[in-house]
Amino acid sequence: MSCQKYVPAWAAGLATSIFPFMTMAQEVTLDQRINETIAPVSNVIASIIFYSVPIGDTNFPLIVGWLVLAAAIFTIYFGFVQFRKFGHAISLVKGDYFHPEDAGEVTHFQALATALSGTVGLGNIAGVAVAVSIGGPGATFWMILAGLMGMASKFTECTLGVKYRTELPDGRVSGGPMYYLSKGLAEKGKPGLGKTLAIIFSVCCIGGAVGGGNMFQANQAFQQMVNVTGGDSSFLVGNGWLFGLVMAVIVGSVIIGGIKSIAKVTEKIVPFMAVIYVTAGLVIIISNIGMVGQAFSDIFVGAFTGAGVAGGVVGALIQGFKRAAFSNEAGIGSAAIAHAAVRTKEPITEGYVALLEPFIDTVVICTMTALVITISGELNSGLTGVELTSAAFASAYTWFPLVLALAVVLFAFSTMLSWSYYGLKSWTYLVGEGKGKEIVFKLFFCLCVIVGASMSLGPVIDFSDSMIFAMAIPNVIGLYLLMPVVRAEIKQYWAKIDSGEIRKVDKAITAKAQA
C-alpha cells in the first residue's frame, strides 16, 4: 500500500478527478473494492469542506483560516489567557482548590486525563509525519503556533461545556457543544439558531467519530502492522479488511458487549505507552543534542521560506495548522464533551484545566515527534504517515517499530473508544436515548473500523479531516456568540478568589462526605 502516493489534502478541490490508485493493474482485492466505493464519496465531501482560495501559487482552505482566526480572536479577547493562567491551571489540576466535600466525584485531573487520552494518539505520531513530509520541517513551527493559540479555543469551549451541561435526574452528566449551542444561544434570545447549530454539530460529530476517530485510526494501526510484519511482502498486504474485522470485534466487545476488562487494560497501558513514546523520543533527541540546533534552524527557516515545499511558506503553514487542529481538536468541540463531567462549582476552572490539553498534545508531544523525524534524516525517504515516524525511530533503535506498532494499535483503540462515546452522545442527542438506538450507532461504528482499515491513506485522511473540521463550523459560531458569557464567568470567579471566598484547600484534609 505504501506505493500509493498520498494526494495532498489541500489540493482536494481537484481530488475528485484524481484516482491514482484505480489505475494500478493488479488483481482486485476486497480492500481495493472498498477503497473504490468509498473514495469518490469522501473526495466530494472533502472538496466541499476544504473549499480553497488561491493564495500565490497554492490553495488555502478557508476552513483552516476559520479555526486559526478563531484561536487568535479568543487569545486576544481573553488577554492571552493561555500564558497568564498557565500556573493557575497547573494548580487546579494538582488539586490545590479541590474541595474535600467533593471527594469521590470527578476531579479536574481525571477529566483532563480522560480528555487527553482521546486526543493524544495517532495525530501525534502519524499526523505530524504527514505534516512534515508534505510541509517540510517548517510545518512544525506553524503547528506549535497553532497549538499555543488553540489553547484559548479549548479554554472557551470547555468552560461552556461545563456551564451548560445537563444533569439527568438519575445523576448522570451530559455536556458538550450540542448543549451549549442549544441552551446558551437560547439564553441569548436565539433558540432557533442554537437548535440548528446543535443539530449540524451533532451530524458532523458523528462523521468525525467515524472518520478521524475511527477510520483514520484503524487505517494507521493497520499500516504499522503491515510495516512490522514485513512491509510489502507482509501477509497482511491487501487484507486490511481482515485486520479491520479483528479490531471491529474487539471494539464491539467493549462498546456493545460492555466488556469492561478490555477497556480497563487499555486504560492502564495507554498512559504507560505514552510515557515510553515520549521517553524514547527524548532519548533520541538528547543523544543527538548536537543536531537539535540544526533541526530548530530547519524548522524556523522552513517556516518562513518554505524551501523545497510544494506551496512554499503557505504550504508549510497549511500543513502545520491542519495537523495541529487535527491532533489537539481545539475549536472542534469534541473535548468539551469529556470535560463536561467534572465536579466543580465554577465552570471556568475546567476551562483553565482544559487549556493544558493542546499544550501537552501539540506543543510537547507533536513537537517531539517532528524533532525526531527531522533529526533522523528520514524526511526525504518518500515515506509518510506512521511509516515515516517508525523509520525515524528505527534509525536510533531498530526494535522500536515493534514498540511503536503496539503503541499505535493501543492509541488507535483508546481513541476509538473515546470517539465512539462522542459520536454516541451526538447520536442520542439527535434521535433520543434508547438501547436500540444506541446499538444501531455502535454497529455502524464497528463497520467503519473495517472500512477504515481497508482504504488507502489519502481518501481516509481527506474524509477524516473534512468531517472533523466540519464540526468547527457550528461550534466556533457558537463560541463567538457565547464568549461574553465566558468573560462574565472569569470576572465573577476572580472576584471570589480576590475576596477569599475561593481559596486553596489544605491538601491533607481529604473528603468529608458525611458528618
Place this chain on the structure above:
Amino acid sequence: MSETTPILIGYDGTDASDRAVQFAANRASAEGCPVHVIHVLEWSPYSFLSTKELEERHQRRTEELSRAEATIAPALRVFTDRNIPVTSEVRYGHSGELMCQIATEKKATQIVIGRKGGTALGARLMGSLALTLVQASPVPVTVVP
C-alpha cells in the same frame, strides 16, 4: 454522658470488623467513652476513568454512599443497644491516611480495626491497613483478629 475523647473504629462490614466492634464496645463501656465509626471508600483523585465512567461518576457516588450507610448500620446498632454514644462518618480517600487524620482531629484515644487475615506476602504486595496504621498512627492501634 462523659465528654472524653472517642475510640475510633474502622468498619467495613467484614467478620473481623464485627469482632473489632465488639472489642471496642467492651472497651468503651469499661471506660465510659464514646466511639466514632469510620467507613472509608477507597478513592484516588488521580485514578483514570473512561468517558462513560466520568458521565456516571456522580450517580455511582450517590449509590456508593447509600450502600455504605447500609453497611455501617449494624455496627452502629451494637453501640446504641449498649447505650454507648456513637458517631459515624463515611469518607472517600486512602484508608490509612484518613484514619490517622481523623484520629488527630477527634483526639481519639486509640484506633480499633479488624484484620483481613491475609498472608504476609499478600499484605506486602497489596498494602495492608493494619501495617500502615501500625507504622503511621498518632495513637495506639488495636488489631482484632
